[in-house]
Amino acid sequence: xxxxxxxxxxxxxxxxxxxxxxxxxxxxxxxxxxxxxxxxxxxxxxxxxxxxxxxxxxxxxxxxxxxxxxxxxxxxxxxxxxxxxxxxxxxxxxxxxxxxxxxxxxxxxxxxxxxxxxxxxxxxxxxxxxxxxxxxxxxxxxxxxxxxxxxxxxxxxxxxxxxxxxxxxxxxxxxxxxx
Numbered sequence: 001x002x003x004x005x006x007x008x009x010x011x012x013x014x015x016x017x018x019x020x021x022x023x024x025x026x027x028x029x030x031x032x033x034x035x036x037x038x039x040x041x042x043x044x045x046x047x048x049x050x051x052x053x054x055x056x057x058x059x060x061x062x063x064x065x066x067x068x069x070x071x072x073x074x075x076x077x078x079x080x081x082x083x084x085x086x087x088x089x090x091x092x093x094x095x096x097x098x099x100x101x102x103x104x105x106x107x108x109x110x111x112x113x114x115x116x117x118x119x120x121x122x123x124x125x126x127x128x129x130x131x132x133x134x135x136x137x138x139x140x141x142x143x144x145x146x147x148x149x150x151x152x153x154x155x156x157x158x159x160x161x162x163x164x165x166x167x168x169x170x171x172x173x174x175x176x177x178x179x
Contacts, residue, residue, distance in 0.1 A: 029063065033070050040071065044080060052083040053091040057104045057136075092121050097129035105135030110157040114146045117155070131155040 043050045054068040068085055075081035084091060092101045101117040108116065113133050118125045125131065133155060141161045146154050 029067070033067055033074075036067060036071055037074055040075060040081060044078075049080040049082065051093060052081070053093070053102055054083075054085055055091055055102045055104055056089055057106065090117065090120060092117065092124065094124050094128060097127075099124050099128035099131045101131070101133035103133060103135055105159065110135065110159070111146065113157055114155045133157045134160060136160040 040050055052068060052071055054065055056064060068083055072083035072085060090101065090103045092099060099121065103113060117133055135157065136159060141159065143156060143158045145156055
Protein backbone atom coordinates (compact mmCIF):
# COMPACT_ATOMS: atom_id res chain seq x y z
CA UNK A 1 0.00 0.00 0.00
CA UNK A 2 3.04 2.23 -0.48
CA UNK A 3 1.33 4.74 -2.81
CA UNK A 4 -2.09 4.38 -1.10
CA UNK A 5 -3.93 4.51 -4.45
CA UNK A 6 -3.56 2.59 -7.69
CA UNK A 7 -4.26 4.99 -10.53
CA UNK A 8 -5.24 8.50 -11.56
CA UNK A 9 -8.80 7.64 -10.44
CA UNK A 10 -7.72 8.16 -6.79
CA UNK A 11 -9.06 4.78 -5.68
CA UNK A 12 -7.61 1.53 -4.41
CA UNK A 13 -7.03 -1.36 -6.80
CA UNK A 14 -10.32 -3.02 -5.84
CA UNK A 15 -12.29 -0.33 -4.00
CA UNK A 16 -14.72 2.19 -5.35
CA UNK A 17 -14.53 4.94 -2.73
CA UNK A 18 -12.33 7.97 -3.37
CA UNK A 19 -9.25 8.35 -1.18
CA UNK A 20 -7.57 11.43 0.24
CA UNK A 21 -4.76 11.66 -2.30
CA UNK A 22 -2.90 14.14 -4.42
CA UNK A 23 -4.75 14.16 -7.74
CA UNK A 24 -1.52 14.25 -9.73
CA UNK A 25 -0.81 10.52 -9.96
CA UNK A 26 2.35 10.99 -12.04
CA UNK A 27 3.80 13.32 -9.42
CA UNK A 28 3.03 10.89 -6.59
CA UNK A 29 4.44 7.94 -8.57
CA UNK A 30 7.70 9.78 -9.33
CA UNK A 31 8.05 10.97 -5.73
CA UNK A 32 7.50 7.39 -4.54
CA UNK A 33 10.10 6.05 -6.97
CA UNK A 34 12.66 8.66 -5.89
CA UNK A 35 12.03 7.73 -2.25
CA UNK A 36 12.51 4.02 -2.95
CA UNK A 37 15.68 4.61 -5.00
CA UNK A 38 17.12 6.62 -2.11
CA UNK A 39 16.21 3.85 0.35
CA UNK A 40 18.01 1.25 -1.78
CA UNK A 41 21.05 3.53 -2.19
CA UNK A 42 21.17 4.09 1.58
CA UNK A 43 20.84 0.36 2.24
CA UNK A 44 23.75 -0.28 -0.14
CA UNK A 45 25.88 2.06 1.98
CA UNK A 46 25.26 -0.23 4.96
CA UNK A 47 24.90 -3.70 3.39
CA UNK A 48 26.63 -5.87 0.84
CA UNK A 49 23.44 -6.60 -1.04
CA UNK A 50 19.77 -5.59 -1.10
CA UNK A 51 16.73 -7.73 -1.85
CA UNK A 52 13.52 -6.06 -2.99
CA UNK A 53 10.38 -8.17 -2.73
CA UNK A 54 7.13 -7.35 -4.50
CA UNK A 55 4.31 -8.17 -2.05
CA UNK A 56 1.10 -6.73 -3.47
CA UNK A 57 -1.29 -4.87 -1.23
CA UNK A 58 -4.95 -4.10 -1.65
CA UNK A 59 -4.48 -0.36 -2.28
CA UNK A 60 -1.88 -0.13 -5.04
CA UNK A 61 -1.63 -3.59 -6.55
CA UNK A 62 -0.56 -2.44 -10.05
CA UNK A 63 1.27 0.73 -9.07
CA UNK A 64 3.50 -1.06 -6.56
CA UNK A 65 4.39 -3.66 -9.20
CA UNK A 66 5.31 -0.83 -11.57
CA UNK A 67 7.54 0.67 -8.89
CA UNK A 68 9.32 -2.65 -8.40
CA UNK A 69 9.85 -3.00 -12.16
CA UNK A 70 11.22 0.55 -12.25
CA UNK A 71 13.61 -0.30 -9.40
CA UNK A 72 14.78 -3.42 -11.23
CA UNK A 73 15.54 -1.24 -14.29
CA UNK A 74 17.19 1.49 -12.20
CA UNK A 75 19.58 -0.98 -10.53
CA UNK A 76 19.90 -3.43 -13.47
CA UNK A 77 23.69 -2.95 -13.64
CA UNK A 78 24.26 -3.31 -9.91
CA UNK A 79 24.75 -7.01 -9.01
CA UNK A 80 24.23 -6.17 -5.33
CA UNK A 81 20.52 -5.42 -5.92
CA UNK A 82 18.05 -8.25 -6.52
CA UNK A 83 14.39 -7.56 -7.27
CA UNK A 84 11.86 -10.37 -6.91
CA UNK A 85 9.06 -9.60 -9.37
CA UNK A 86 7.35 -12.99 -9.14
CA UNK A 87 3.56 -12.93 -9.01
CA UNK A 88 3.31 -14.88 -5.75
CA UNK A 89 1.81 -12.67 -3.06
CA UNK A 90 3.82 -14.37 -0.32
CA UNK A 91 7.60 -14.11 -0.21
CA UNK A 92 10.25 -15.35 2.15
CA UNK A 93 13.98 -14.96 2.72
CA UNK A 94 16.39 -16.81 4.96
CA UNK A 95 19.10 -15.06 6.91
CA UNK A 96 21.27 -17.47 8.84
CA UNK A 97 18.86 -19.51 10.95
CA UNK A 98 16.02 -17.00 10.55
CA UNK A 99 13.16 -17.36 8.09
CA UNK A 100 11.36 -14.09 7.34
CA UNK A 101 8.03 -14.29 5.55
CA UNK A 102 6.21 -11.36 3.97
CA UNK A 103 2.55 -11.04 3.02
CA UNK A 104 0.20 -8.08 2.92
CA UNK A 105 -2.29 -9.68 5.29
CA UNK A 106 -5.55 -8.55 3.68
CA UNK A 107 -6.86 -11.96 2.68
CA UNK A 108 -5.60 -14.36 5.33
CA UNK A 109 -5.83 -14.49 9.11
CA UNK A 110 -2.52 -14.43 11.01
CA UNK A 111 -2.97 -17.94 12.42
CA UNK A 112 -3.50 -19.28 8.89
CA UNK A 113 -0.35 -17.55 7.63
CA UNK A 114 1.73 -19.48 10.14
CA UNK A 115 0.53 -22.76 8.60
CA UNK A 116 0.72 -21.59 4.99
CA UNK A 117 4.34 -20.48 5.24
CA UNK A 118 5.34 -23.78 6.86
CA UNK A 119 3.95 -25.48 3.73
CA UNK A 120 5.12 -22.94 1.12
CA UNK A 121 8.76 -23.14 2.16
CA UNK A 122 9.14 -26.51 3.87
CA UNK A 123 12.88 -26.93 3.41
CA UNK A 124 13.71 -23.45 4.68
CA UNK A 125 11.18 -23.81 7.50
CA UNK A 126 12.80 -27.06 8.64
CA UNK A 127 16.30 -25.60 8.46
CA UNK A 128 15.45 -22.41 10.37
CA UNK A 129 15.51 -21.90 14.11
CA UNK A 130 13.45 -18.70 14.21
CA UNK A 131 10.50 -17.79 11.97
CA UNK A 132 8.66 -14.54 11.59
CA UNK A 133 5.97 -13.38 9.14
CA UNK A 134 5.53 -9.65 8.50
CA UNK A 135 2.09 -8.27 7.53
CA UNK A 136 0.66 -4.76 7.46
CA UNK A 137 -2.87 -4.61 6.10
CA UNK A 138 -4.59 -3.27 9.20
CA UNK A 139 -1.94 -0.56 9.75
CA UNK A 140 -1.69 -1.37 13.44
CA UNK A 141 1.10 -2.65 15.62
CA UNK A 142 0.38 -6.17 16.89
CA UNK A 143 2.07 -9.52 17.22
CA UNK A 144 0.93 -13.13 17.57
CA UNK A 145 3.02 -16.07 18.78
CA UNK A 146 2.23 -19.59 17.62
CA UNK A 147 4.03 -22.32 19.51
CA UNK A 148 5.59 -25.39 17.98
CA UNK A 149 6.57 -28.60 19.68
CA UNK A 150 9.49 -26.91 21.41
CA UNK A 151 9.77 -23.16 22.10
CA UNK A 152 12.20 -22.45 19.24
CA UNK A 153 10.16 -23.95 16.43
CA UNK A 154 7.06 -21.75 16.53
CA UNK A 155 6.42 -18.63 14.49
CA UNK A 156 5.74 -14.97 15.21
CA UNK A 157 3.34 -13.05 12.98
CA UNK A 158 3.99 -9.33 13.29
CA UNK A 159 1.59 -6.67 12.02
CA UNK A 160 3.33 -3.41 11.21
CA UNK A 161 1.69 0.00 11.56
CA UNK A 162 1.32 2.38 8.63
CA UNK A 163 4.20 4.77 8.09
CA UNK A 164 1.87 7.57 7.06
CA UNK A 165 -0.57 9.86 8.81
CA UNK A 166 -4.19 8.79 8.84
CA UNK A 167 -6.31 9.95 5.89
CA UNK A 168 -9.86 11.16 6.42
CA UNK A 169 -11.49 7.70 6.25
CA UNK A 170 -9.00 6.11 8.67
CA UNK A 171 -9.32 9.05 11.04
CA UNK A 172 -13.13 8.70 11.07
CA UNK A 173 -12.76 4.99 11.83
CA UNK A 174 -10.48 5.76 14.77
CA UNK A 175 -7.28 4.53 13.11
CA UNK A 176 -5.37 7.61 14.17
CA UNK A 177 -1.63 7.84 13.66
CA UNK A 178 0.86 8.15 16.46
CA UNK A 179 2.30 11.68 16.81
